[in-house]
Amino acid sequence: MKSISVIIVSWNARDYLRDCLNSIRQTGASCVQEVIxxxxxxxxxxxxxVEKEFPEVTLIRAGANLGFARANNLAMKCAKGSMYAxxxxxxxxxxxxxxxxASFLDQHNDVGLVGPRVIGGDGNxxxxxxxxPTVWNTACRILALDRIFPDWQLFSGFEVPHRNHAKCxxxxxxxxxxxxxxxxxVDEVDGMDEQFFFYGEDIDWCKRFRDAGWKVMFVPEATATHFGGASTSNAPLRYSIEILxxxxxxxxxxxxxxxxxxCYLLILAHHGSRLLTRGVKRSLGMGSSIDSRHKLKEDTVCLRWLLTGKGI
Known part of the structure; x- marks a missing residue:
């Protein structure tokens, strides 16, 4: 039964979008009702x-960058399927x-949201x-304790260990x-919170699903590849501010x-200490790479935004 409305929000990602749509065309015929x-x-x-190569796709021209949450909500309001991908x-x-x-959702009526096993473009x-997020795991993340002690569950930050991604x-x-x-x-918990532009809406949404009594499930038998950065790489410093x-x-x-x-004080301390450390390294000739210069600029921009509210 064709029950899925596939929704894709895109911003300046033409080549990635083409490959994504081709993969849906090749794999989704038996269950996809529409692609938006x-x-x-x-x-x-x-x-x-999209208009030229994928005439079967419903294209919504937003006319402005609505962000991820608002654009998804726009599509969900006109989608016809009983499931939204x-x-x-x-x-x-x-x-x-x-x-x-789709089959997992059909078989588990108490599940509201599911996700597949995702492989990066590098194969990992x-x-x-x-x-x-809690105060403790946020502190572990910001203070890099999750990277200093990668095998310690106590300091694992936001991440769930790799080994757990092998099971439902x-x-x-x-x-x-x-x-x-x-x-x-979705009708019960409402769409994504449009206060979030293009980060954090997934965390908030999952929390609201769970708070409403719906289970959120990871299903590793389903797989996909995610390259990452198709839209955010177009404006990396703006993306850093939006994360904050x-x-x-x-x-x-x-x-x-x-x-x-x-949370504000933890983030402020994080970017302040990184800026100081990288500034010292650069003065000693130890931070001259392009990546180091970018991270120094990122910390400067983030710290300025935190202290003054001014962006790039």
């Missing part, structure tokens, strides 16, 4: 490519993936199962790069003003 692309005012010919433009769907996820597993399991958070939601559950903005919004929404302040 929301183009966030791309200037690289993406909408023209939210797919990043830089994802390649493997054979049987959509069918497996991407850890798409994460934990809901309930997840606190699934990556927004690719997930399938039950329409009935979304993180603070999440903490204010779910932990109140006290949580917001604690």
């Amino acid at each position: 692309v929301v183009d966030n005012a791309s200037k690289d010919g993406s909408p023209e490519m 939210l797919v990043n433009s830089d994802v390649i769907i493997h054979p049987g993936c959509l069918q497996t996820l 597993l991407q850890r798409t199962c994460r934990k809901v 399991m309930e997840a606190e958070v699934l990556s927004g790069c690719f997930c399938v939601a039950r329409k009935q559950a 903005r979304a993180t603070l919004k999440y903490w204010r929404k779910h932990h109140g003003i006290a949580g917001h302040i604690v």
